[in-house]
Amino acid sequence: MDLCQIHADRCKGCELCVQFCPKHALEMSEERNAAGYHPAVLAHPELCNGCAMCAQMCPETGIEIYRRQKRARQDAVNQG
Amino acid sequence: MTTAMNSQDGMNKQNGGAVASEDLVDLKCVFERPKSLSDKPFHYCPGCSHGTYHRLIAEMIDEFGFMDNTVGICPVGCAVFAYEYFETDMIEASHGRAPAVATGVKRALPDRFVFTYQGDGDLASIGMGEIIHAAARGERITVFFVNNGIFGMTGGQMAPTSLIGQRTTTSVQGRDPRTTGHPIKVCELLSSLEGVAYLARVALTSPKNINTCRKYMRKAIRAQTEDVGLGLVEVLSPCPVQWGMSPGDALHHIEEDVVKEFPPGEFVDKLAGPVKA
Numbered sequence: 001m002d003l004c005q006i007h008a009d010r011c012k013g014c015e016l017c018v019q020f021c022p023k024h025a026l027e028m029s030e031e032r033n034a035a036g037y038h039p040a041v042l043a044h045p046e047l048c049n050g051c052a053m054c055a056q057m058c059p060e061t062g063i064e065i066y067r068r069q070k071r072a073r074q075d076a077v078n079q080g
Numbered sequence: 081m082t083t084a085m086n087s088q089d090g091m092n093k094q095n096g097g098a099v100a101s102e103d104l105v106d107l108k109c110v111f112e113r114p115k116s117l118s119d120k121p122f123h124y125c126p127g128c129s130h131g132t133y134h135r136l137i138a139e140m141i142d143e144f145g146f147m148d149n150t151v152g153i154c155p156v157g158c159a160v161f162a163y164e165y166f167e168t169d170m171i172e173a174s175h176g177r178a179p180a181v182a183t184g185v186k187r188a189l190p191d192r193f194v195f196t197y198q199g200d201g202d203l204a205s206i207g208m209g210e211i212i213h214a215a216a217r218g219e220r221i222t223v224f225f226v227n228n229g230i231f232g233m234t235g236g237q238m239a240p241t242s243l244i245g246q247r248t249t250t251s252v253q254g255r256d257p258r259t260t261g262h263p264i265k266v267c268e269l270l271s272s273l274e275g276v277a278y279l280a281r282v283a284l285t286s287p288k289n290i291n292t293c294r295k296y297m298r299k300a301i302r303a304q305t306e307d308v309g310l311g312l313v314e315v316l317s318p319c320p321v322q323w324g325m326s327p328g329d330a331l332h333h334i335e336e337d338v339v340k341e342f343p344p345g346e347f348v349d350k351l352a353g354p355v356k357a
Contacts, residue, residue, distance in 0.1 A: 001107060014127035014320075014327040020287065037126070055111040056287040059131030060122055065111035077108075 003050035003066050004042050010062030011039035017054035017063065023047040026054060114138035116147050116167050123161060125232075127327025129284045129317035130158060133226055134165050136290065137195070140297050141168065144305075146193040151185050153178040153195070155202035158233045159226070162197050176207020179214035182221040193304065195222040200241040201231045204264050208240075211270070215312075218275025220304045223312040224297070225266060227281075228319040229338065236322035240264040243341050248322070263341055267314055271347045277309030278302075279347040283316035283339055285331045299351055308350055316342055 004025070006017075011033060017040050018026045027043035042048060055063040069077075113119075117138035122131045141147055150168040154160060156175035163170035173181040178196035186194045203211050203225050214221065230248055231237040238248040238255060241263050245254040267279045280296040283289055293315060300311030316338050318330030325333060 003107070010121055012126035016127060016327055016331075019328050050110070052111045053287050056290050057132070059124065059126075059128055061113045061117065061131065061135045063111070064109060064113075066107040067110045068106050069108050 001066065002042050002045045002048065003068075004045075004048045004054060005064040005066070006040055006042060007062040007064075008033045008039040008041070009035070010060045011037055012060060013037035013039060014059065015040070016057040016059070020053045020057045022051065022053060023049065114142045116141040116150075118165050118167050120164050122165065124158065125319075125321045127318060127320040127330065128158070128232075129228075129315065130226060132284055132290065133197075133224065133293075133315055133317070134162065136293055136297060137197070137224060138166060139294070140301060141166075141193075143298075144193070144301060149191070150193045150195070151182075151189070152197060153182045153185070155196070155198040155207075157199040157202045157231075159197055159199060160233070176202050176205070177210055178202065178207065179210040179219070179221065179223065183214055183217070183219045186219060186221050190220075193222075193301070194220075195224060195301075197224045198226070199232075200225070200227045200229065200239050200266075201234075204240045204266050208264075211266075212273070215270045215273045215276050215310050218277075218309040220307055221310060222300050222304045223310065224300075225312055225314040226317050227266070227314050227342065228317040228322075229263075230319050230322045232319045232322050236319075241266075241342075243338065265342060267312070267347045270312065275309050276312070276348050277350045278311040279314075280312075280349075281314040281316065281342060281344050281347070283334050283344055285316075285318075285334050289344075296346065299346075299349065302351055306351065314342075316344070 025044040025047035026040050028038050029041045033039045050065050050067045052065040055065050124130045152170045154162045154172045178198050182194045182196045227241050229241045231239050236248050237250040242255050247254050267281045270276050278300045282293045296313045300313045303311030316334050320327045320330040
């Protein structure tokens, strides 16, 4: 699963996420979403490190960010 | 990682059970929609900072645990439908009268967290009397003020906060101070009043500034919860459609030109001690 999950139907194509992505992993899609905008897509998932810059800048809160957890920390979380 | 992201982590640990997919065993959600923000898509134009500011307010409500204890007051302006976007109690006030409505709510229900969300056409124009007197009385309310220097909803007319020389539909040659005066600087104006506990201004132009905005918003909320006085955070927001710029260019315009007229920073801080996030 990609670290950066973009909800394409929330996107209004403002391109702020593309401009603020330090890894240049995002691009604007050629497709249109339900509202008729060209949504942002994670064109290069291998570059994404989950820094959340795009999600911070997204005015629509349309981006969710996941990060890989160290196993020890994950176990500690699971044990509560 | 920032403090805000840590608090997001803390929130997600509690509802980590909601993520059931097997792919997610090693992945943890570190940034998602705040619980206080409804699922309804915003009606704002592409690139408008209203959505960002809504999210920050919802994050603060989640972080302080005020979701069941909040009354928000909506303005008239672009954010007139803000009550659709928060999962808290909201009241729609007449144009500019949000501080007056908030005063009544806070005095009747002193245990609630009461905030107003106002634009510059609402707060700095028709509602200037209300905010000044609410500040002078030191009402225990928190004001979230959005300054984009133009009347966005009505079609891009000149606002009291428009810059000198700014072209709008009612100042097509650019704002002329001889006939229309100078921009009103709300933070500087209110900073002389004794009832104000916290005043700050920040431009929502980068992830760094968004984190700064979170820091300011925590203090403005503490000004109310610790019974010190009125707290106000002014954000410099782009209005890409009415400014006639792309969203990216609008952010550059704020960082290069708008901050010269409206310098960011903290103007009044009567809070003691560090931020309890």
